[in-house]
Every structure is written in C-alpha cells, then in structure tokens.
Amino acid sequence: MALKTEPVMINFGPQHPSTHGVFRMRVTFDGEVIVELEPVFGYLHRGIEKLAEAKTYTQVIPYTDRLDYLASMSNNFAYVLAVEKLAEIEVPERAQYLRVIMAELMRIASHLMAVGAFFNDLGAFFTPFMYMFREREKILDLFEMVCGQRLTYNYMRIGGVSHDIPERFLPALMRFIDEMPGFIEEYDWLLAENEIVLARTKGVGVLPADKAINASISGPMLRASGVKWDIRRADPYSVYDRFDFETPVGLRGDTYDRYWVRIQEMRQSTHIVKQAMQQLPAGEVRSKVPATLRPPKGEAYAHIESPRGELGFYLVSDNSPRPYRFKVRAPSLINLTVLRDLCLGWKLADAIAILGSIDIVLAEVDR
C-alpha cells in the first residue's frame, strides 16, 4: 500500500538552541530527510560597516570587537593591520610578538568554543562544552590580565598594542601552555574515538575540495576538505614566518574532519605561542602614531587567518581622520554559503551537526 506523504516545512530559528545566535533555516523535510533548506540571516545586522565610516580609525577598534565576538583579538589584529598598511606604520617587534600570542590564544579559545558547541549540537549533554569552557576561561583570565576585559578586548592599537603585558602574565601563560596539550589529549579520549561521534560525523556533510575553493571557503573548513591553505603560511603577516608549525588538513571534508582539524590547530597554536614566548624581544609595544591619524589617500586590504577563516578588512582613505569605506570580509558568512549544499539529502539531526561544524558567529555573519 502506498501511503500519501507530503513534505513538511519546519522553521529552525531565529530562536533555536542550535542556531548559535539568531540564524534561521527554513527546512523542508520529507520524513526526516532534508529536501530543501533556505538560510535566512540578517537578524543581527547593526550596520557596523556604515557606522565605522563615522568614526576615527582608533574608534573603530572597539567596533571590530563586536564582529566576531568569540575572536575579538583576531578582529582587532586584522583591522589594525589594514590601517597600518594604509598609513604605512611600522610596528615594534615586541608588539608583533604580543599580537601573535594573543591571536593564537584567541584561536584556541575560539576553537574550544566551536568544538564544545558542536558536540552540544550532536546531543552531548553539555559535558564536552563544560570541559572546553574550563580551558577557555583560563585564556579569558589571561586576556583580562593583559587588557582588562574578557570578551571585547580592544587590545590592539594602530602601531602596536595598548599595553605591555604585566609581570605575572608570562608565568601564567607558561603554565597554561604546559597544561593545554594534556587537556587536548583528554578531549580526544572523550570524543575522538567515540563510536557514536564517528557514526554521527564521518561522511556527513562532505564538502569536496573543488567545491570549497569555488565557494571561497576558508579556514578550518577549507583545510578539512584537504586544501592546504593557511594565510599564516600562504601570505605571512606580522611575524608568522618566524615560527615553525604545521597546517593540519583533513582527508574527506566531512563533519568529523572539520572537528579534527580544529583540535589539531589548537595543538599547533599552543606550539606557536610557546615559540613566541621564547623569542619575545624586549622593547616598546607601541610606535608613535599621531592622535588623529590621517592616512594618505588610497586603499588597503589586510587579511589574517582568524579562527574561522580568512578575515579581511578593506579600507579606503580620503585623507580624512575617518575611513571613507570600511568593508569586512567575514569568513563566517562566506563559509555559511555552502550550508544548503552540505545539508541536502541528510537528516534533520545532521543539518544541526553540519551547521555546528561550520562554526558561525552570527555577529560576524550579519555585522
């Protein structure tokens, strides 16, 4: 007997525990299988790109904190790099190293959050999330020690960083960096070989390398698809060319690989921080920059490898103290564009897992 069936449309979000903010998916199901998926976003649009045109170059820095709020340091970093390129400002060595240390710590913190939230999406009852938050909290402690805030750091300045690190920072960082590989090992024990995790993630939401490149995907998501593209290596900025680290790549580009690449990147980041600590030179942390900076006419684009991918800032100057145009290349948004292709044909639960593995921050998607 043939039963008459019809597809049903379910609205995931904008308020849903697994959309990581105010993201909405209009999903059409045939039973539990996804036949159509339409991402809807823009609920968190604040017009930061437009707002920034009315702020001086320094005043924009706190705004960049509020793009990808899980990786504010990286946002600061990319923005100040763009301004420095525009105004041709030299940055002291020590500041360069401090920036790298902060950016790599930020990467660890952001990946911890990404992996923790991903396992929540898979249905783990908050345990990996809590364990990873514990380590993230330690990083936030360190950031608080350096710049006084735990989430919106506003630490980097045009021509350096706002403060030198306090005395207590390096021993505390050393302790964290010594501990961290043990904790990553523990996450692997908890999750990496778990049969349910493997069954849920292996082969799910495969993103082939050519498709990833065509869609301009970047970051861990691209590397999970097997493309060895890391801006720290491909177009070294700051002092990244002085460190020895690997670029982990996945084999298949499935959800598991995206998780795996993030875990490996945390290992590499601890490695980079360690090297940066050893090489950290003494000296100034901020070069002399005029209070009201008026970069010469022109444009500049600077990009970094943020925890989510290629984060770029494009600035146009008309020789006034305010940027004429301020544009963000937000990796979250561009990585999100393949969501529909990844999800079609998979089940309801997989859509959630795939979205979790893309690791979006809605504040960056919508800006």
Add this chain to the structure above:
Amino acid sequence: MNVLEQFHDWLANYWPSWAAYLVPALVAFAVLSTFILLVVLVFIYVERRGVGRFQVRRGPNRAGPFGILQPVADAVKILTKEDIIPSAGDRWVHLLAPVIAFFPALAIFAVIPFEGRAIFADLNVGILYIIAISSLGVIGTFMAGWGSNNKYSLVSAMRAVAQMISYEVPLVLSIAGVLIISGSLSMTSIVEAQEVPFFLLQPLGFLIFFIAAAAEIQRSPFDLLEAESEIVAGYHIEYSGMKFALFYLAEYTHAFAISAIVVTLFLGGWHGVLLPGALWFMIKVFLVFGALFWVRSTLPRLRVDQLMGFAWKCLFPLALINVFITAIESVIWPEFPWQLLILNILIAALLIVLWSGFFRVAGERVSFQRYGRGIIKGLTVTFSHLFRRPITVQYPEQRLTPAPRFRGNMLVWDQDACIGCRACARACPVSVIDIETTKGDKGQIVEKLEVDFGRCLFCGLCVEACPVKAMFMSRDYEQASYRREQLVVSKEQFVAAEKRRSAYFYPDLEAEMPLQTLLAPPKEES
C-alpha cells in the same frame, strides 16, 4: 505471603470481603505512590548534582542544605506556572496525554519486589505484566506530540513510536534468557533464583537489556524524543505547568522503574549481606540510575536511522542468539552452575567483537578495535572528573578578584586633575560622554559631566585620551538597575562615588592592587 495479603486476611475477619479487599489496596497504593514520588524527587536531585560533578560544576546547592530542596523548589515553580493549551491543538488529546504517559510508569511498581514480602501484587506473570504496561507509555507521548499541533512535537512523536516499538523487541528477548534460567515469570521467584546475580550468568542479556531500557526511557544517547539541539523539547514543547510536571515525573518514574527492573532481573534484587534487603534494593537502584546519568553526561545522541539500525541490526540478532545459547545451556546444564559465568562472559565478548565488525561507519567497516572502546574511553574521562574539584564559584559569597587592569562598569573621575579639555568626549566611539565647561580662572571648569553607562562600551579610549590622568576605569563589576536612566551617571555622582581605580593604561598603579584570581595561576603561586 506478602504484607498486603496479610493485611487483607486480617481485615477480612472483621469487614465484608469487598472492603477488606479494597482498603488495603488503596492504602498500599497511597503508600507506594508517595514513596515512588519521594524517590523520584531524590532521583532528580541526585542526577542534577551528579551530572554537575561529571561536568566539574557544583550542581544545585542553594535551596536547603546541599540544595536538597531544589526538586521541591522546581516543583513549586512548575506548579505555579500558567497552564497553556495551544489554541490550534486538540484540547482533549493534549490534556490527557500527560496522564496516560505517567500512569503506566507508576503501574510498573505493582509487581516490583522491594523486598521478599514488600510487593504490591506478586503476580505469577509479573514480567509479562511489566512488558505489557510499559509499552503503554508511548501512547501518551504520541498523543502529546499529535495534540500539541506543533511540528517539532510531531517529529518527536513519530520518533517515539518508531523507537519504542523497535526497542521493545530486544528488551523482551533479552529477558527471555533470565526466564529460562529462573524458570518463572514471577518477579519474586526470579530474585530468589539468583544465587549468582544474573548479570554474571547473562552478561550479554544484561547489556542488551540495559541499552534497550535506556532507549525505552529515552535516556541519552537515545533521547531523540526531546533532543534539545534538534527538536528543542520534542513532544512536551507545548506543555507547561502541571502537565509538564507530569511528563517530567513520568520520565523519572520510568527511570526509577527501569532501574528497579534491572536490579530485580539481573542484580539479585534485595539480596545482599548485612544490610536489610529493601535497603540493598534501593542502593542497587541508585547505582543503576547513576550508571544511566553517567552515560548521559558522556555520550552524544544517535541519529534516528542509526538508532533504528542499532535496534534491528545489532541488539535484536544478538538477543536472539543469546536466547538460543541460553536454551542450549539449559539443556546441557539444567542447574546453571556458577562456573557457567566464565563461559558466558567469553561468549558475550566474542559476540560483541564479531558483531561490531558488521557495522559500517561512512561506508567503511568499523575496525576491530572499536567494539565500544571509544565509548568506554569517554566514560573513563567523565568518571575521572567526578573526583576533581568543581571549578564554579559560589558567587555572592565567594568573589573573584578582577585583574588590576580590569575595565569595570564606571569611570573614576578626578575632579581636581581635570582641565575640561573634552579629550575623553572626543575619543569616545559611542559619544556617551556629555561634558560642558565654562571658562574659569585657571583653565576650564567642568559644569556638567554625564556618562550613559547603558551605552558605554568600556573600551577605555577615554582613559587613554586623557592628557592629565583625570580619568580612570573602575574595578567594580557589580552594577544593576531596573531603569535605564539610573545608568546615566552625573557629575555629582562621579564626585561622590568610591574611587576604585583600575590600573588600566596606568600600569604603575598595579603594584598596590590585589592579585587577580586565576583558574590556572602561575606555578610559583599555586
């Protein structure tokens, strides 16, 4: 002869037979259900605390000593909530569903022997009664999903039906082994037959029963019905107030019931040394329940097709084989000597290893190293966390010291140092500093200074802009108000405020400040 029957016989001497029958039954029902609900409250408490410890948290510890009143507080909260019936839903189906979900779970206890004589009704087909009754609960779940007229709950309801029916099969088959050994369907005789607990004689049956039971009561990793990350709360998404409370109770009553059945069938029921039997029974029940939430706090959820595949391709054939093997053993060794447990454990291990080879993950055969090894690894990690110190802080009593550079929620303004240059107002990215000055004898005099901390970003740029060290960040982190205008701080308030300066931008202030509390302090300090 159990306690209830003795009571009946005694009453029958004085009262007509119908009253002598009815009164003890009602009394026993009242006593039993009160006891069950109390245990359920303890269950809820134990689980929340236990899961907290697995997750290096403290768990609820505010209501009453050690938080033991937390379930009571929860109950009061739930009961005082508004009772909502979805306007487009099916009113009566919606109303009846929680009741139908709750009572089968309660009815299971009729045949659970808490001790030799403490049993409501020692049916000679006790186990059959349990199987029959426990499959009724799914009707309530389905009604809830259907009657709510909500797509999430409908998905949940469909999952519920599929899951319950599938897992019922291995559940029943795994009991068959126990029945063959004990030769009885009565719960008390099954317990009495266990000189060696049956989980040793029937390791495979025990494992299958445990897994299938976890699926029956929708515990993780089989909690697809209420999968929070997917279908939010599933079938009870539209429920509130007392009806939600009934679902909540049903869930935990069912967990209690299943734990009790596991104890009765496989863990030797009330058997134990030194302590009274009923106490042993409850200890074992709590151990089983502990294992359930230990698993819950470790594993992620299966997908719906994997869930069904696991039931039909793995548990079902293994349960069949188990029945087969047990039957052969019963022919060869009718007495089931305890030595048999060695053989059975070996057989179980072999079967699990062989069977895991049949499973495919992403098209590739799962290697032989993976017969649940990863899950066991995960379980050891969560278990080891049980003995670690919780990292959460008892906030109002125990305060963390913020970093000396902490950018707290108010600015500290030094009136004497201020020259009224307005650099701070110009530096502010969100223009929340409102400053008006008049010309005085020595420079500018600040007439008005108003900062809207409701909009302030605490970015610290004003402090950095100040040329004369008149503006500091504050180290306070507690400020709350019910009205937005109270967040606008005036000049007078700035002058009167306690000056808790932060060392932000002025690192020379750091020396006299207390050390920041760190989760991982540097080595020499710890």
